[in-house]
Amino acid sequence: MVTQRHAAYAEESAEVAVLFASLDKMKSVSKKIQGSMARLNETGRTVQDAIGPIYGNTQRLQIQNNNIDKIQAAIDKVKQPLDMRNKEERILRNRPDKVGLTEYIASIDRTNQALKSLKASNMRSNQVAISELSSLLAVGTGNLENVFRDMLRQDSQPIEPLKQITQGQDFPRISSNQSAQLRTINTNISNFTSQVAPGTDLTPSAKVYAHERGQYMSLSLQNLATATISTAKKVAADAVYRPGTCAIMTYATGIQGMYIAEYDNICPIFSREEWGAVLLATCQESLRTFSSTLRDLDAHIRNHLITDCYLAYEIIDVVSNTSFQIESHTGELKHAISDALKPVRETAKSSLSTLLGDIRSKMNQMLQLPGDGGPLPLTTDVMARLQLMTAYLSPLSSIMRSIGNGGWNRPNDAASTNSVPTLSSFDVGADGKQLFAHYCTDSIETLLSSLESKARQLQKGKSLQGIFLANNIAIIERMIRQSELQTLLGGAQPKVDGWKKKATNLYLDAWKNEVSPFLLDVQYTSKQMRPPSTGQAVDSATILKTLSSKDKDAIKEKFKNFNTAFDDLLARHKSFKMEPEVRGLLGREVQKFMEPLYARFWERYHEVDKGKGKYVKYDKGQLSSMLASLS
Structure with missing residues (x-):
């Protein structure tokens, strides 16, 4: 057991010893690695210090190379227009028809672009080249102008506009090609x-166009201008102008057709900004001729204003209609045509007061009036004027609106071209027909006032004056009914009726003062019963029995005097010259006045001569028939 334990400790101790040995080796390796890293870092710093300046120099060299390349390219670009000058010069100094118009225009375009490039470079060294290219372009442009002119002349042979006008044909236009x-x-x-003369009003080609086409129009319209003047000349000094006699309509139609056609020619050739200026320049010469023609016509009208104001x-x-048509198609020339028309317009304004003054002047110059009470030719002339003026309601309405209602009664204002406009002037909202009706009414009033005044001076007897006035009024009314005046002068009828009543009263004055007094008697109703009035049964014999012999003699004398006065007025009535309307009107008025007076007197006193007819010459029926014959 103990032995096994010692063996295990020994094995673990050996492993620990191995681990310590490995750790010592690792420490040794780490130190070597640290030493190597330190040497490597030092080497890197050395290399960086050595290579850094070399890299910077390389970048600067690259930038310089790029700049050199750009300068070389710029030099090549500058040299390019100079190099192509000789080539373009050979083309541009030739005539376009030899080179070919397409190639010639392409050369000009290339030269133009080269010139723009040179100017954009802003280099002093290019000034000579710019000058040379500009001169070259001027030569080329001049040659193009000649081509432009030649091409225009092919289509600019003068024409006779009367052919287009009479046959209803369109005026010639330049072909699309x-x-x-x-x-x-x-x-x-x-x-x-645009490069050499920026801001110029008209380009050289526009000037060429205006000259060539302007000459074409002026020559084409010349015969119409001449015809307009010649047709306005008078054969007889007192002849009244008749509508359409002058060729102004044909002339204006020719101008309208040619101007509109020219505008249609201009639009495809020039830029939109140039249309108006080129058209005005092209029409300038023909407009001067037109303006001169209108001035000549105006002088003619002023010399014959009473008879030829209608031409104005x-x-x-x-x-005005021509100007409107041209402006509606082109948007141009309105003011130019209006300026040309201005003298005639001012003359037309002054004519209104002149015509009124002419009525007074002619009446003042009269030293005698018709002894039979017949109407004056002046009345017919005045009404004929007004009838003729109805054919010109449109221009007259415009004129009258410009001078204001009643402006024709201010001759100084109407004739002055420099008069200051008043609030009554330029009343565009006014009814032109109503203003014309007012003018006609003033003309008729002026005529009748002058007639009445002259009649009082030169004619003896109110009856003759009344017949004279009534006859002239009849002419006035008849000429109103027979013309366009009837629809215009409805408001004037009350004034005419007033004059008619005045004329009737003047004529009836003799019947009232010379005849009717003999049919009046005195009745004393306080002494006897009031006799029955006319219309009831009247016993003449009974009435006469109540009268004294002196009163009966007075009645006889009244009948005798009445007979004499009545026969005299009857003869005078038949001696007067009367228009049919006047004879009917005055006859009816006399009958209406005399018949009841005589009937009453006759019914009361006709038995004074016991039917012998010695004093009572006419019975009621006879007198009524005689009065009826007056109508």
Whole structure:
């Protein structure tokens, strides 16, 4: 037992001894490893100190190499436009038709890009090259302008617009293929211009276009301008202008057709920003001719304002419609056309007061009036004016709105082109037809007032004055009924009726003062029973028995005087010249006034001559028939 235990202790002791021996070895190895690590770290520091500067130098060298490569590339890029100059110069100094338009434009495009690159480099050394390329581009652009001009001239032979107008044909337009080529040329010219002269109103190609096409339009429209002036000339000095006599409508139609066609030509060739400016420049010459033509027409109208003011209204109507059509299609030229129309418009304004003044002037110049009470030709002339003016309601409405209601009664304002607008001016909401009706009413009122005043001066007797006024009123009413005035002058009828009543009263004055007094008697109802009134049974013999011989003699004298006065007025009535309407109206008025007066007097006193007819010349029926014959 003890021996076994000692054996076990000995074995464990041996194992412990082995473990201690291994531990000593591990310590020895660890020390060696620590020594190796220390030597390795020292070696690494030595290597890093040696290699570090070499690596930094290598990076700097790489950066320098990259910079050198970029500089070399930049030099090559700078040299590239210089190298291609000779090649492009050989192309651009030739004519485009020899090189070919496509190749020529491509060369200009390449040169243009090279010039932009040189300018972007901002290097002093490139200034000479920039100058040379700019000169080269100027030569090439100039050659393109010539091509542009030649291509335009192919389609710019003057035409006769009357053919298109009368046959309803469209005005000529540049073909789409031609427009595409012109657009390409214009784009290249515009690109060059934007570099050498930025902000220029019109590019050289636009100026070429405006000149060539402007000349084409001006020459094409020249005959219409001449025809417009010649057709406005008067054959007779007092002839009244008739609608459509002047060729202004044809002229304006030609302008409208050519301007719209030209706008359609411009749009495919030029950029949107250029359309308006190019169109205005292209139309400038023909607009000057148009404006000059309107000034000539205006001078003619002012020299014959009373008879030819209607031409002014027609011009305003035609030109305003033309301006509207052109503007609605192009959005341009409204102000230019309006400026051309302004002189005629001012003349048209002044004509309204001038026509009213003409009525007064002609009446003042009259030294005598018709002795038979017949109407004046002036009345027919005035109403014919108003009838003719209804054909120009649109321009007249515009004019009247601009001068305001009643503005025609202020001649200084209407004639002045520099008058300051008032609140009544430019009333765009006013009813133009109503303003025209007011003007017509004022014209009629002016005429009738002048007629009445002159009649009082030159005609003796109110009956003649009444007939004279009534005849002229009949002409006025008849010409209103027979024209467009009827629908416009409904509001004027009360004033006309007032004048008609005044004329009727003037005529009836003689019947009231020269005849009717003989049919009046005095009755003393306080001394005897009041006699029955007219319409009831009247016993003339009984009434006469109550009268004294002196009263009977007075009744006889009344009948005699009545007969004389009645026959005289009857003869005078038949001697007057009366319009049918006037004869009917005045005849009825006389009968309505005289018949009841005479009937009453006759019923009471006809037995004064016991039916012998010595004093009582007419019975009730005879007088009624004679009065009826007056109508």
